[in-house]
Amino acid sequence: MIKHIFKLIWNKRRSNALILIEIFLAFLVLFAVLSYVIYNMRMLSAPLGFETKDKWMVYLDDLSSKDSLEVLEMKNTLHRELLNLDNIESVSYTENINPYSGNQSRTGGDAMGFNISSLLAFVDSDFANALDMNVVQGRWFQEEDLNSTYPSIILNQAFIDEYFGGKNMIDSMLLFRGEHKVIGVVDAFRYLGEFSENQPHAFYQVPRHSKEANNLVLGMAPNTPAAYEEKVNNLISDITKSSSFIIKNIDQMKKSDSRDTWIPLIALLSICGFLCINVALGLFGVLWYNINKRRGEIGLRRAVGAHSSDISKQFIFEILILTFIAVFLGIFFAIQVPLLKIGPLEPINMYYAIAISTGIILTLVTLCALHPSWQASKLHPATALHED
């Protein structure tokens, strides 16, 4: 029977070619869109490495022109007084951390004998605590580390994986912007966005009172209301004698940053949805038309002994075989992209996309074929034969 169906398909190759091309192109479009969507979804679901809920940032004025002693005094007072507030659980001074701002600090070097490129952050000993980061090996900075022989450095797992094959680097010396001792590893620190890649990242310690460390990360008590900002604002303004600092909610920064990715993502998915609906309607129409054109054939087959289920099976097989050919061709072309390492995406995303596209196309075609085929099988043989 399968051979018979292949014969039918082959003998009708002209009209079948159109259906085949339609399915093939739909597959390729789905593959492309899904690769992109899956890439982003995988990024979205990967750990950020820190909390954003109830975390606030404060950007103080530039302190570099001020007197060092005054700055020291002021920063100590600010640290103490902020911690005294009921809703503030932790306070950290950092240099240039700007989550979700698009700004990044990055450097490269080859002092180790090979090229290292990494994101950088200059933070104090409270930073991990203030952002609830996950230290997976070793420990975070302590104030005493500032006095040790070698300055400390903390890396993220991606750094270790990328440059040291994932081996244990605790207590090893790292030549990267000077000689540093690795004291800890965090799982991730994806502060460039929810959809950003997990890139190598290095943390350097700065003293709390450093003039450059003019940003604050505040770990707030759970569910601190937005109105609490006024209290924080008044306190900071009293102590710094300034009003031009900025307070921002990290969670909100994350959301507005993510919107830039969500919008094209949803637009693409909608286009894909419309494409699927279009392909489905087209297929449904073609199948419907074909089956109506073949009423005589259906009647004849029934007369020579086909059961009604043979009829529906035949029509479903016909379209499924055609679909398998189209999808096979689609996979053949699509798989070249990861195999030849074309494009910016990791292959795994495209393998997922191929699997899901195949699933969608097969489901779509089966759904479109079911009703017309069932209709064909219900056709009364005497009526079908009568019409020609």
Place this chain on the structure above:
Amino acid sequence: MIQLENVSKVYRTKTIETTALNEINLTISEGEFVSIMGPSGCGKSTLLNVIGLLDEPTEGKITVAGESVQNYNSKATSKFRNQKLGFIFQSFHLIPDLSVIDNVELPLLYRNVSAKERKELSAAALESVGLKNRMDHFPSQLSGGQKQRVAIARAIVGNPAILLADEPTGNLDSHMGNEVMDILLKLNQEQNTTIVMVTHDENMAKRTNRLLRLYDGSQVA
């Protein structure tokens, strides 16, 4: 071989009721060649469809080859059509997308017959209608008479006990019609196939064993 007792067929639509067959009583013995005549719309095709289990009678009893086929379920009906019956139609009903031999082997496809045997049997059937050399042609490449001979080959390839032919010569000129008729007569005589044939042609009817006349769904002779 075929027995109809008080068989009636009524088509009901929303507005009208058509009595296509009205209490037909009929017995056709094995090996008989019966022709049916009557004006258009008198129920000839309906009678053939009812005998061929393509349509169910509204009332009455049908026995074919000693079996009361009415009580068959749909699977058994299909199987019966496949093994015991052969159909020939006025409009041939060849599948345009299949070659001649693939058209002929169609009934065998719904039996468990191997591809090799299908091919052999189909070639033999085509030979018996004189079309072995056209095996790989497509229906569109054949004349009307050739098409009907292919249809006959298809009807006999499964070696059925009964052939039901609805105006097999209706679309053919008299020369080709006679050719087809010769084949049917030969089948009837050599294979002892029971044949029921609807025709409009008195000359064709004269060559059969028995003539049945229908008028408005009733048997008049």
